[in-house]
Amino acid sequence: MDIFLIVFLVVQVLIITLAVTTGFAYLTWYERRLLARFQNRVGPNRAGPLGLLQPVADAVKLFFKEDVIPTASDKVVYLLAPVLAVMTAIVIWAVIPFGCFNLNGDHTACFDPARRDEVWNALQVAEVNIGILFILAVTSIGVYGITLAGWASNSKYAMLGGIRASAQLISYELAFGMAVLSVVMFGGTLSTWEIVLAQEGLWFFFPLILGFLLFMISATAELVRTPFDLVEAEQELTSGYNTEYGSMKFALFFMSEYIKMIAMSAIATTLFLGGWRFPGLETLGDGVAALAGPWPAAIIVGLVSLGSFLLKVAMFLFMLVWLRASWPRMRYDQLMQFGWKSLLPLAILNLVMIPVVVVLVPDNRYIQTAILFVLGIAAIFGAARIGGRGRVKSKVELVQPVAEGKQASAASSAPASQQTSGVAS
Amino acid sequence: MYDNYVFLGLFLIAAISFPVLPLIVARLIRPKRPTPIKQSTYECGLEVIGDFHVQFKIQYYLYALAFVIFDIEVVFLYPWAVAYPELGMPALFAMLIFLAILAFSLVYDWRKGALEWI
Numbered sequence: 230m231d232i233f234l235i236v237f238l239v240v241q242v243l244i245i246t247l248a249v250t251t252g253f254a255y256l257t258w259y260e261r262r263l264l265a266r267f268q269n270r271v272g273p274n275r276a277g278p279l280g281l282l283q284p285v286a287d288a289v290k291l292f293f294k295e296d297v298i299p300t301a302s303d304k305v306v307y308l309l310a311p312v313l314a315v316m317t318a319i320v321i322w323a324v325i326p327f328g329c330f331n332l333n334g335d336h337t338a339c340f341d342p343a344r345r346d347e348v349w350n351a352l353q354v355a356e357v358n359i360g361i362l363f364i365l366a367v368t369s370i371g372v373y374g375i376t377l378a379g380w381a382s383n384s385k386y387a388m389l390g391g392i393r394a395s396a397q398l399i400s401y402e403l404a405f406g407m408a409v410l411s412v413v414m415f416g417g418t419l420s421t422w423e424i425v426l427a428q429e430g431l432w433f434f435f436p437l438i439l440g441f442l443l444f445m446i447s448a449t450a451e452l453v454r455t456p457f458d459l460v461e462a463e464q465e466l467t468s469g470y471n472t473e474y475g476s477m478k479f480a481l482f483f484m485s486e487y488i489k490m491i492a493m494s495a496i497a498t499t500l501f502l503g504g505w506r507f508p509g510l511e512t513l514g515d516g517v518a519a520l521a522g523p524w525p526a527a528i529i530v531g532l533v534s535l536g537s538f539l540l541k542v543a544m545f546l547f548m549l550v551w552l553r554a555s556w557p558r559m560r561y562d563q564l565m566q567f568g569w570k571s572l573l574p575l576a577i578l579n580l581v582m583i584p585v586v587v588v589l590v591p592d593n594r595y596i597q598t599a600i601l602f603v604l605g606i607a608a609i610f611g612a613a614r615i616g617g618r619g620r621v622k623s624k625v626e627l628v629q630p631v632a633e634g635k636q637a638s639a640a641s642s643a644p645a646s647q648q649t650s651g652v653a654s
Numbered sequence: 655m656y657d658n659y660v661f662l663g664l665f666l667i668a669a670i671s672f673p674v675l676p677l678i679v680a681r682l683i684r685p686k687r688p689t690p691i692k693q694s695t696y697e698c699g700l701e702v703i704g705d706f707h708v709q710f711k712i713q714y715y716l717y718a719l720a721f722v723i724f725d726i727e728v729v730f731l732y733p734w735a736v737a738y739p740e741l742g743m744p745a746l747f748a749m750l751i752f753l754a755i756l757a758f759s760l761v762y763d764w765r766k767g768a769l770e771w772i
Contacts, residue, residue, distance in 0.1 A: 238661060242668045250672075292680050300693045301702075308677075315673035316666075323665040355661040362732065363662075384695045384702075389710070396714050399721040406728050413735040467698045477680035481673050562771035565717065569760075569769045573724070577757050580731070581750065584738055588746045 253487045254284035260550050267554035294476035306381035311481035314374030318488035324360040325495045328352040328505040330531025334524045336514040342426045360421035372398045382473035390469030394460040400568040401450035407576035411440035412500045414583045425504035432503040436598040439579045439605035441501045448493045456556040494545035502541050505534035716768045
């Protein structure tokens with residue numbers, strides 16, 4: 230490797246890490262603003278226009294906070310845990326193609342799997358042929374950060390949070406791994422780059438609709454976000470595994486959570502929504518190449534593909550915030566039951582469905598897609614029917630009017646007493 | 655080709671140094687006035703009673719065991735998933751039998767009550 234390549238690589242890595250961190254900072258802003266809108270509030274709007282400087286203010290605050298390390302904690306592990314959490318969240322980004330900006334100045338190579346060696350992509354750090362395995366391995370290591378944090382704090386709630394986290398994460402990792410496996414089956418490759426190329430004219434969302442649903446559910450659980458945020462159930466566990474963490478170390482956990490959120494959205498985009506692909510992108514590149522030459526075409530394709538990728542990621546992030554705004558938290562037994570008794574059987578069904586259709590149906594992607602789409606929808610609705618059978622039908626009952634004398638004692642349970650007084654008046 | 659693994663290694667170094675740097679910078683600029691009260695365990699805001707080594711449920715271990723089994727079985731599926739369209743029917747049947755065993759072990763766990771959260 231010559232020196233130029235190394236300098237280029239260092240700059241590329243720096244830009245990507247900085248972009249991811251800025252993305253994290255503004256994701257907190259995005260989430261707070263959106264949540265506020267969902268709850269009919271305004272949200273942070275004081276620091277800078279539209280509150281855009283709020284993340285900066287938060288960062289400065291956390292930098293200047295005194296760092297308290299509990300004397301009871303296991304110091305080395307206590308310090309190591311947040312570093313591990315952030316490291317795993319960032320390192321996923323190495324294999325995700327953000328777009329295709331071919332530095333050899335030829336945009337057509339971007340769209341041809343056979344010409345992979347001619348692509349020197351500025352928008353992907355490492356194109357390894359085991360990208361998917363890498364993603365799975367790294368997301369599994371993420372569990373350690375949380376569990377070790379809970380263990381090293383020497384605090385009961387942190388410990389419980391850590392144990393809960395490990396049990397939840399490993400339970401949903403199975404369904405997660407199987408959902409990703411369905412993409413590997415249909416795409417026939419483990420490289421993220423080739424998976425994006427294999428989605429030419431057909432986003433994997435359509436044939437793998439069941440896999441997509443499983444992926445989204447288990448990814449939400451892996452991110453420990455509502456409705457699966459049992460790890461941080463503040464009513465039961467104070468703050469879960471990060472109870473004893475403050476200042477910058479708390480910020481690192483926060484950061485890892487949000488960077489993982491962006492990373493999961495990026496993985497979902499890459500696997501199911503065609504990654505950086507956009508309808509008509511190749512035609513656009515060809516047109517620009519005919520008018521202005523190969524380099525402008527490569528630049529335009531790079532920019533449009535990056536834009537399309539970011540747009541899809543932003544859509545997933547919006548969905549995650551929307552979920553948080555509208556779903557209550559599950560109970561822990563429900564969580565485990567759902568993971569093992571609903572998602573896992575569905576994931577195995579998905580793994581049976583795809584190879585059977587791919588092998589038995591003649592080599593036509595679109596016929597296979599149609600069959601898999603219908604089967605997937607049928608499986609989703611079937612599962613919903615079977616799963617809904619045991620559910621207790623909730624009946625709305627009128628609250629009995631409370632006698633005058635008892636009203637004072639009933640006031641302690643606020644919602645009930647409000648309802649009774651409403652009925653009484 | 656192998657260059658890409660070098661890139662991955664470099665990215666790993668960047669990813670490790672990234673969380674370490676803010677910790678060092680914060681250490682340089684923040685105040686540090688520790689007191690025994692400040693450094694006691696917070697837990698839920700009250701004085702800590704008892705040991706942190708709380709007992710937790712045996713179910714956690716059962717889930718962990720089930721996870722290890724299923725995860726390893728899924729790992730076996732990966733090489734096949736890349737290659738099965740060329741391998742044709744025999745490989746498909748072999749893997750369907752494997753998946754049936756996988757499903758059976760899930761049913762077994764289920765019936766034995768290992769997946770019950772008590």
